[in-house]
Amino acid sequence: MNNIDSMDRLTSAFSSLPGVGRKTAERYAYAVINMDSESVDAFARALVDAKHNVHYCKICGNFTDHDICDICSSRKSDTICVVKEPKDVIAIEKSKGYHGLYHVLHGTLSPLEGRGPDDIHLKELIDRINQGGVAEVIVATNPDVEGEATASYISRLIKPLGVKVTRIAQGIQMGSDIEYADEVTLSKALADRRDI
């Protein structure tokens, strides 16, 4: 084998990304060699900056460069949409069907994988509700087993606090992923939310 140290290291780095095998990693590495130097330097800076600057918003748990994310600092709303992951926020924002606040759980309840209420950002949600000003919580976890279980757990937890709890409508295909839903379906599902 030809021992090209730098290429091997870059290929290995790309291989660590999800769904990237050896061939794809090699293709990416060759593409990098063919980029101009400024683009590669910018790529490297983007990697390091993202890792070092991006952290959880102190209010909603979404990714942000600042203490508090742009949504939390710019929007006034009495509605909180609860999602599993930051990428779900992006998907819902793209649908343009929702203009309220968010809360990112960073996971769902999963007895099988040993993830209980303390392993996801549920306490932070309760704290937000206890601070007042919240009229409705829309639970927009994925329509799969864990997402449903998490939704009904949240419902039982929050309803006693006098807050309306709704579930994103099941217009989204069962077993699929919110991240990959088309924007019309996502909008419709938000509009059709129902009590749980």
Next chain:
Amino acid sequence: MNNIDSMDRLTSAFSSLPGVGRKTAERYAYAVINMDSESVDAFARALVDAKHNVHYCKICGNFTDHDICDICSSRKSDTICVVKEPKDVIAIEKSKGYHGLYHVLHGTLSPLEGRGPDDIHLKELIDRINQGGVAEVIVATNPDVEGEATASYISRLIKPLGVKVTRIAQGIQMGSDIEYADEVTLSKALADRRDI
């Protein structure tokens, strides 16, 4: 839209890779956020190092960190295998069926795209042959229109220099089914039949 500068920049950087759309780039960016800092730093270093250290071997044109690649500096052979791209070298090396030298053209002749003999590393190949010690040149360009045209051009160029020129065999893929072979491959395989 939630304006997460660092995430946007990283997603854009990943989008510049071949075959990577917005969704995939987002998935890669999230994976980076979830890596530990050392891995991300190593990734960024690998990018910059590959771009700045990797260049063409002065003899064969393959990628290398040094002046002359490991294959050229460690192997003695009177056979040169001519390929289109560095990744073809990797593929042939992996096959373990060849132990000679290589020559990377960095492209094929393409009148349609305006690539002539001066746009690929052909002169360097002729120089190597003129320095002597070359008995055979195996042309291992792809079996497509451009690859075939390049192969016959190289053959006409090199044969007068008293060097044997061969073409990598074309036919039915090993382990595949005759039933599913395309017609061009099948007729090529029949025409190139050999005694057993």
